[in-house]
Amino acid sequence: MKNSKFRIVPLATDVAATARRVAASGAPDHAMVVADSPGGFPCRHCLRYAQAGERMILFPYAAIPAGHPYSESGPIFVHAEPCERYHATDEFPADFRKGRVMRAYNSNYDMIDAEVVNGDAPEAIIEKLLEKPETAFVDARSVTHGCYTFRIQRL
Ligand SMILES: [Zn+2]
Structure with missing residues (x-):
């Protein structure tokens, strides 16, 4: 389903490329793992x-930068091999329609609201959160593990 109210913001390509370089240098906080199940290793x-068998890099990423009460750094995966950045930014990514919580933040990175996508259309929840004038962006995170998945911004 396409929409005209928000866009999906995947991880920046230079962040993924840096993670691959740092992992190749053997840094202990950049682990190389092999996906052993479908649905457990989101890039x-x-x-x-x-897919099972694909090599992934697990590394810490500060989705909410340091210096704020809600500052948060946590583990995320990217493919170990270069992959194409998600480009259908007007469509909610199909793999993440379930198992996500949507967290709304203001421009000072304070979390101001959050809602679990629980079988509902994530688009409706995102649009509702973006209707609040103070919402600066919405982050999609894993509802179980809490890990940052991607950002959503107003068009
Ligand atoms: Zn990937």
Whole structure:
């Protein structure tokens, strides 16, 4: 389903490329893992789950930058091999229609609201959160593990 009110913001390509370089240098906080199940290893760059057998890099990413009460750094995966950045930014990524919580933040990175996508259309929840004038952006995170998945901004 396409929409005209928001856009999906996947992880920046230079962040993924840096993670691959740092992992190759053997840094202990950049782990190389092999996906061993479907649906457990979401790549934040191409916004799809890894197939079993694909190599992934697990590394910490500060979705909410340091210096704020809600500052948060946590583990995310990217494909170990270069992948294509998600480009259908007017469509909610199909792999993440379930199991996500949508968190709304203001321009000071304070979390001001959050809602679990629980079988509902995530688009409706995002639009509702963006209707609040103070909402600066919405982050999609794993409802179980809490990990950052991608950002959503107003068009
Ligand atoms: Zn990928």
